[in-house]
Amino acid sequence: MKKSLIILLSFFAAACSKKLETDTPSFDVSLDPARMVSDTFTYRLGDTTRFRFSGTIGNIAFYSGEAGKRYDSRTSTYKLGQLTLSFSSKAESGTQVNTLQVLATNKLAGLDSVSVMNAEWTDISTRGALATSATVVPFGVADVTDLVANENDSLFIAFKYSGVTGSQQRTWTITEFTVNNVLSEKTVPLSALSTDVAYWTRYGNVWSPANGRWTISASDLKITGGNSSASTNTSWIITKPLYAGRVPPDVSAGIKSVNEPDKAGYAYAYPAAGVYRATFVAFNHTLDEEKQIVREFIIKVTP
Structure with a gap:
């Protein structure tokens, strides 16, 4: 009986180990x-x-x-072409100036508020045009290739809003946001509003009133300014890490x-x-x- 069992187990082991x-x-x-x-x-x-x-x-x-x-x-490969940023904006309500900055960095020590706000950000607001009224203004296609070290680097884009108490604060809307890696043979999309709704992250030191913070949808980013008695408000919203040269x-x-x-x-x-x-x-x-x-x-x- 014992010998038969050994033979049977050997048969099953051989059958299970056979390559398909x-x-x-x-x-x-x-x-x-x-x-x-x-x-x-x-x-x-x-x-x-x-x-x-x-x-x-x-x-x-x-x-x-x-x-x-x-x-x-x-x-998958890694190849860096020209990194481009484009979006459109409009600014409604109030007359406060310099309330929106467009920033970029490839160096974030962490994704907490302190790390984000103290990072080495480059102000790229002047690489395109920002709205001054409720008329939608295209930022243009800005070259941001210089902000990454190589094809293995990552990039973060941020919108920083600053509204102060004492007068009607601005309301900003960002639409048509895209970041692309433009290669000679094709364009690789790195970020777009329609695909990255779940990946934007908000930071800020004051959100009063509650709508004084960025809202995110598949069509726009928006922050609503408070009235003249609203608290001074600094509110950030940043992209996910954009892997500059990753080509799917x-x-x-x-x-x-x-x-x-x-x-x-x-x-x-x-x-x-x-x-x-x-x-x-x-x-x-x-x-x-x-x-x-x-x-x-x-x-x-x-x-």
Whole structure:
């Protein structure tokens, strides 16, 4: 009995330790040979590029070669281009001046009020235009690349509001806020109001009345000034850390999954003239193993 148990346990151990293997895909792609000039397949803008498949494959992914959809950029990288800041503002109520500052830093010792207010901030208010009335004024596109050390650095943008007692305080509204890393091949968004609602942080030493603090929505940042008897109010709002040179991976389009039948081909219309490296990745996989085949084509789209 004991010997039988040992044999049985050995059998199960061997079964559990066996690697789940898969087969290398059998996959080929072809295009109309009449379209080939040298090693490039040429199309006119508006044409449909028709790729023909052969073989049996579990999964197929397609990288068109457009910006954001390139096989060579399928992993995260760090690359610093030009960092740009833009937004629009309007200032309502009262006549107090110099009530809004636009600040930036790459050095925050912590995210508590003391650390934020005592940090080495650079005043970038004059790198663009701020409103002086209820008329919305675009700040412009400000270059803030000089405020980071390299592609691995981070950046914080802050709006600092100062209202004083004795006269009607200003009400400020910030809209269309964006920070981008502009590369030659694409623009990487680092921050926008619509995506970062949950990531803005407010600081201040006086919030009286209660609405004398920044409010955040997907469309604007706003601070409402008090009347002439309201307390002097200093209120900050800052972005999340903006990782200056972080470039997220390019993405592919899923053409086929393992649960779908084999496909005869794929049609794609390029939206703009240019030269593209179209890449198909065919792969089979298990929990333990993946095997793939890559097929690439140079596609030229003329106006």
